[in-house]
Amino acid sequence: MGSHELGLPMQVASPEPGELPTQVTIWEVGARDGLQNEKAVVPLEVKLEFLQRLADAGLGVLETTSFVRPEWVPQLADAAEVLAGLHRVPGVRYPVLVPNARGLDRALESGVRDIAIFASATETFTRRNLNRSLDEQFAMFEPVVKRAVGEGLTVRGYVSMCFGDPWEGAVPVGQVVSVGRRLLEMGCWQLSLGDTIGVATPGHVEALLGAFAAADVGVDRLAVHFHDTYGQALANTYAALRLGVSTVDSSAGGLGGCPYAKSATGNLATEDLVWMLDGLGIKHGVDLGKLVETSAWMAERLGRPSPSRVVKALQASDS
Ligand code: HMG
Numbered sequence: 001m002g003s004h005e006l007g008l009p010m011q012v013a014s015p016e017p018g019e020l021p022t023q024v025t026i027w028e029v030g031a032r033d034g035l036q037n038e039k040a041v042v043p044l045e046v047k048l049e050f051l052q053r054l055a056d057a058g059l060g061v062l063e064t065t066s067f068v069r070p071e072w073v074p075q076l077a078d079a080a081e082v083l084a085g086l087h088r089v090p091g092v093r094y095p096v097l098v099p100n101a102r103g104l105d106r107a108l109e110s111g112v113r114d115i116a117i118f119a120s121a122t123e124t125f126t127r128r129n130l131n132r133s134l135d136e137q138f139a140m141f142e143p144v145v146k147r148a149v150g151e152g153l154t155v156r157g158y159v160s161m162c163f164g165d166p167w168e169g170a171v172p173v174g175q176v177v178s179v180g181r182r183l184l185e186m187g188c189w190q191l192s193l194g195d196t197i198g199v200a201t202p203g204h205v206e207a208l209l210g211a212f213a214a215a216d217v218g219v220d221r222l223a224v225h226f227h228d229t230y231g232q233a234l235a236n237t238y239a240a241l242r243l244g245v246s247t248v249d250s251s252a253g254g255l256g257g258c259p260y261a262k263s264a265t266g267n268l269a270t271e272d273l274v275w276m277l278d279g280l281g282i283k284h285g286v287d288l289g290k291l292v293e294t295s296a297w298m299a300e301r302l303g304r305p306s307p308s309r310v311v312k313a314l315q316a317s318d319s
């Protein structure tokens with residue numbers, strides 16, 4: 001019986017060893033990017049159990065919630081309660097999204113140590129997501145980053161719509177690099193390059209990462225954040241790994257989307273990512289069995305099956 005029949009990925013060494021990272025940090029966004037897009041508000045105790053289970057499965061970074069305006073994202077209006085109820089596991093980071101000064105006040109009151117600001121590479125999405133123009137977003141972020149860094153927090157910078165935008169079409173790589181560089185100059189330690197509507201393909205990923213390299217932004221400052229709308233998220237991730245990216249965003253069970261970009265569907269599923277990393281012999285620290293159990297448990301709470309192929313396959317092989 002082959003390892004696939006046992007529900008284990010077959011390990012085959014990379015044809016060109018040394019081109020792939022030996023270890024990847026999985027930035028789990030299910031509790032934030034996943035739950036922000038649910039039609040029904042997920043009860044507080046379910047969110048807390050979800051986070052606990054994700055930590056138990058070995059995930060070391062759990063993006064927990066957002067301190068955004070509650071009228072804009074009611075699904076995450078309980079951000080302070082989530083932080084208050086959290087059983088922080090030593091060694092696990094619990095970053096949150098913060099758009100502005102009010103959000104930072106709230107995050108600091110909740111004892112947050114890691115935040116992420118979220119910029120857009122396009123004018124239209126900045127207006128729809130932040131009620132600001134492209135330029136105004138920087139004026140909003142600048143004092144937030146300055147104060148947060150001064151308080152000893154780490155600040156990650158998201159760039160959304162890095163590949164395509166539903167209103168503006170293809171997004172020039174130069175535009176993305178320019179927004180990303182401004183966030184780094186402000187004091188962000190890492191950029192997460194978001195394919196918000198999942199239209200990227202591997203060649204486009206290579207072109208964008210190449211443009212960052214040409215602008216002297218080291219690959220150690222870059223993470224990737226793929227949505228799986230067109231089924232390209234894993235191929236795009238592989239392209240990024242081969243260029244040296246070693247932080248990958250994903251969501252347990254493939255939950256996700258963005259309430260202000262209707263064409264955005266779920267993120268790359270963490271299980272699908274883990275399966276590929278296992279096959280490539282890349283370390284990640286996650287217990288796939290526990291993670292699949294968590295996503296199956298969450299799918300029951302949400303009343304629909306997980307879209308992750310790996311979750312479906314392993315559940316089928318169990319039954
Ligand atoms: P605004 O309506 O322009 O707010 O929203 P404002 O600055 O005019 O303030 C109006 C009122 O809101 C004031 O209260 C503020 O205090 C209050 P008032 O004086 O009228 O009583 N307010 C707040 N209250 C609580 N927390 C706050 C806050 N801010 C203002 N933080 C704002 C501007 C940026 C706040 C709004 O547009 C917003 O919250 N947007 C967030 C949208 C969002 O969360 N989108 C999803 C995340 S992005 C994403 O998913 C993409 C990503 O995954 C990457 C990818 O996939 O590409 C990251």
Ligand code: MG
Nearest residue numbers: 033194196257
């Ligand atoms: Mg996203």
